[in-house]
Amino acid sequence: MNAAGLLLWVAIISSVIVLFGYEIWNVIVVSRDLGRMGRL
Amino acid sequence: MTGLSPTVAIITSFVAILIPVLVTIMVKKWSLIRTSEDYLVAGRRAHWALVTASVTSLYIWGSSVMGAAEGAVNNGISGVWIYPMYAAGLWIFGIWAKKLREVFPYAISYTEYFRHRFDSKLHILVIVAAIATSFSGAWIQGLAAGHVLVGLTGKAVPYWVGVLIMGVAVLIYTVVAGLWGSLISTWIFTLIAMPVCAIVGLATWVALGGPTPIIEQAQVLVSEGKLGSEFLDIFRPSALINYLIPVFAWAFFSLPMQQDYWQTAFAVRNPRDVGRAFRHAGNWWFFMPFISASLGFAALVMMKSGKMPEVSGSEAYAALVGQLLPTGFGVLFIWLIFAATVGTVGGAMVAIGNIVGNDLYRTYINQAATDEQVTKVARLVVAVATILVIAVSLTELSILMVLLFMPMYCAPFVWGFIQSQYAKWLSPTPVFIGGIVGFAVGTYMFLGMGMWGWAMIAAFAVAGCISVVGSLISPDNFDFEKLRAASARANAKVA
Numbered sequence: 001m002n003a004a005g006l007l008l009w010v011a012i013i014s015s016v017i018v019l020f021g022y023e024i025w026n027v028i029v030v031s032r033d034l035g036r037m038g039r040l
Numbered sequence: 041m042t043g044l045s046p047t048v049a050i051i052t053s054f055v056a057i058l059i060p061v062l063v064t065i066m067v068k069k070w071s072l073i074r075t076s077e078d079y080l081v082a083g084r085r086a087h088w089a090l091v092t093a094s095v096t097s098l099y100i101w102g103s104s105v106m107g108a109a110e111g112a113v114n115n116g117i118s119g120v121w122i123y124p125m126y127a128a129g130l131w132i133f134g135i136w137a138k139k140l141r142e143v144f145p146y147a148i149s150y151t152e153y154f155r156h157r158f159d160s161k162l163h164i165l166v167i168v169a170a171i172a173t174s175f176s177g178a179w180i181q182g183l184a185a186g187h188v189l190v191g192l193t194g195k196a197v198p199y200w201v202g203v204l205i206m207g208v209a210v211l212i213y214t215v216v217a218g219l220w221g222s223l224i225s226t227w228i229f230t231l232i233a234m235p236v237c238a239i240v241g242l243a244t245w246v247a248l249g250g251p252t253p254i255i256e257q258a259q260v261l262v263s264e265g266k267l268g269s270e271f272l273d274i275f276r277p278s279a280l281i282n283y284l285i286p287v288f289a290w291a292f293f294s295l296p297m298q299q300d301y302w303q304t305a306f307a308v309r310n311p312r313d314v315g316r317a318f319r320h321a322g323n324w325w326f327f328m329p330f331i332s333a334s335l336g337f338a339a340l341v342m343m344k345s346g347k348m349p350e351v352s353g354s355e356a357y358a359a360l361v362g363q364l365l366p367t368g369f370g371v372l373f374i375w376l377i378f379a380a381t382v383g384t385v386g387g388a389m390v391a392i393g394n395i396v397g398n399d400l401y402r403t404y405i406n407q408a409a410t411d412e413q414v415t416k417v418a419r420l421v422v423a424v425a426t427i428l429v430i431a432v433s434l435t436e437l438s439i440l441m442v443l444l445f446m447p448m449y450c451a452p453f454v455w456g457f458i459q460s461q462y463a464k465w466l467s468p469t470p471v472f473i474g475g476i477v478g479f480a481v482g483t484y485m486f487l488g489m490g491m492w493g494w495a496m497i498a499a500f501a502v503a504g505c506i507s508v509v510g511s512l513i514s515p516d517n518f519d520f521e522k523l524r525a526a527s528a529r530a531n532a533k534v535a
Contacts, residue, residue, distance in 0.1 A: 004117040004258070004272045008251035008334050011120055012242065015331035019238040022324050023231060026093050030227060033087040038070055 044370040046196040049189050052371050053205045056378040060213035060225045060386070067217040067224070076414040079218035080148050080394045081306040086220075088313035090227055091304045095130065095321035097226035097383040098300055100233045100328070100376070108329035109336030109360075110353035115279040116271030116340065120333045122284045127326035129291025134318030136296060136458055137305035141314055143461050143520055146527035149394045150302040150457075155403060156526045157460050157518065158468035163403075165475060169449050170299050170395050175425065176446055177300065178388040181381040182206060182433025188377040191358075192370045200434055206381045207430035214389045214422050219303055222386045229379030234328065236372045240361060241331035247364040248338055258341045267344050286493025290447050293496050296457060297450035299391035300384070335360055385429060393422035448486055451496045452478030455504030463511075464518040470510025471503075478503025 112119035155163040185206035189197040213221035261267035339356035342348035351359045397418025456471035482499025485491045
């Protein structure tokens with residue numbers, strides 16, 4: 001596979017992993033913090 | 041994907057605006073807004089990860105999806121990675137934001153810094169630039185909100201409906217809930233928009249059969265002479281010069297002059313986390329357009345091989361997705377665009393309320409203003425600014441030129457702003473003169489010579505040289521303790 005093909009694969013796979021990974025991390029961290037604020 | 045039923049489109053839009061309404065109720069119930077500081081910078085009590093998501097939302101707009109694909113259509117495979125490099129602006133902004141919070145701990149707006157570090161002439165000039173920047177950003181979002189429903193329903197829903205739905209949503213949450221409303225709403229919208237972007241991108245690539253057939257097709261086009269071989273070069277020299285450099289110029293020169301970003305930096309609970317918040321937002325920023333840009337390359341190959349009608353670069357993403365995905369994906373698009381518009385317009389309106397209500401009003405109109413008066417004025421400004429955005433967006437004017445022009449009046453002040461936080465000898469008058477001359481040089485290069493990216497760099501460099509040389513001739517001896525003292529006084533007043 002040439003560099004152009006590799007770049008497209010990297011773009012697709014890494015974007016999907018990062019977009020969903022950040023999503024899960026952020027939901028957990030922020031909702032926990034907001035929940036704490038709501039209880040105060 | 042243009043045949044979406046008008047009823048479905050309008051119901052989807054209303055469901056989207058229910059989020060800011062629920063957020064407003066939540067902010068009221070939790071009594072998060074008690075002082076002007078709560079309203080304008082979320083009481084500096086926001087978790088850094090909330091700020092990360094909110095800053096990410098400032099980037100979710102038509103340009104980051106459509107523009108990313110356009111870059112690949114025009115520049116080939118090198119465009120796939122160059123557009124996401126806008127993220128570098130946030131990675132660097134994190135360093136600057138951390139520094140400003142060190143030297144000016146209780147800042148509410150960045151324009152205030154110019155008042156205390158420099159003088160009133162520079163302060164006023166920067167206020168004008170800051171308001172123009174936030175307003176034009178909101179204006180272009182208002183246009184996008186109008187066009188999305190028109191486009192997806194094949195003109196069955198009139199243009200003004202989208203603008204009005206967006207405007208009402210913004211009005212509700214910003215006037216009542218201020219930056220808290222903006223942070224929490226944009227957090228939710230980011231969480232909606234990011235998976236949408238990934239799902240639409242992935243589904244389109246699956247429909248295309250993955251990158252391998254696209255690359256094979258591209259190689260056939262090159263051998264037939266229908267596509268230049270440079271389109272398959274990931275480091276195409278002309279793209280590095282004419283595309284990457286303007287991307288960096290925009291990222292480095294426009295972000296530091298936008299209150300929309302600064303207010304979120306001031307809202308972070310622990311000042312040590314500010315850099316971290318922006319670094320992670322930068323990562324999020326990078327990967328969102330990465331997948332959209334890869335589809336731009338696919339669209340280029342599809343168009344050149346006659347499998348898709350030829351369209352302009354800016355329409356390529358929508359045309360490709362529209363050709364390959366079912367109509368139902370239009371609902372996701374409405375969420376994506378409304379998430380973008382409601383989030384960014386809300387942030388921009390709070391920014392304008394912040395600059396006028398806190399900085400301009402408290403400095404020049406009513407120096408003895410109580411905290412309640414400041415909050416009231418800020419709320420009023422937010423309401424008026426939002427109504428103005430709705431009014432101007434209803435005209436359907438193309439303001440791309442306004443947006444392109446934005447970094448031109450921001451770039452000349454960036455050097456003075458950043459260096460003055462480190463160097464006590466930087467004087468106000470050279471920074472002021474440098475700003476005016478840099479703006480004139482940049483404007484001439486942009487309007488007279490048609491050079492956009494290089495005009496920004498010239499504006500920045502000319503202004504920087506004048507600021508440094510002028511200050512070396514007539515140096516200042518600024519005492520940074522004054523900033524900390526002014527900051528502490530303002531904080532005590534709020535408390």
